[in-house]
Amino acid sequence: MAMIYCRECGARHSDKAKACPKCGYTSEETLSKKVNELVNGKSMVVYLILAWFLGIFGAHRFYAGKTGSAVAMLLMSTLGFFLIVPVVISAIWALVDIIVGICNINTPEKIFVKK
Ligand SMILES: [Zn+2]
Incomplete structure (x- = not known):
């Protein structure tokens, strides 16, 4: 198990954690949100x-x-x-x-x- 730095708040947490325990940031959630925001459902x-x-x-x-x-x-x-x-x-x-x-x-x- 490796310790990684949260991309959102910089806190250290396990790479096995689904979300950052400090700010709740998840890379998957942010990525899908970003795609929806940017593309307006367009490809x-x-x-x-x-x-x-x-x-x-x-x-x-x-x-x-x-x-x-x-x-x-x-x-x-x-x-x-x-x-x-x-x-x-x-x-x-x-x-x-x-x-x-x-x-x-x-x-x-x-x-x-x-x-
Ligand atoms: Zn965080």
């Missing part, structure tokens, strides 16, 4: 799939709650259908979002707008 995987297949229409940005830029992408890809330039810009934008999304796969709070 980075879904975000990246949307960006890949429907990224040109801004689908992933709607999903992340970035409605303003999502509408801009949708307008560029639909209204600009006969003009190749806005479509290309929207496609590049979607590709950039995919790259940024992959870089932030473990920090979804940087991608998803908090409600």
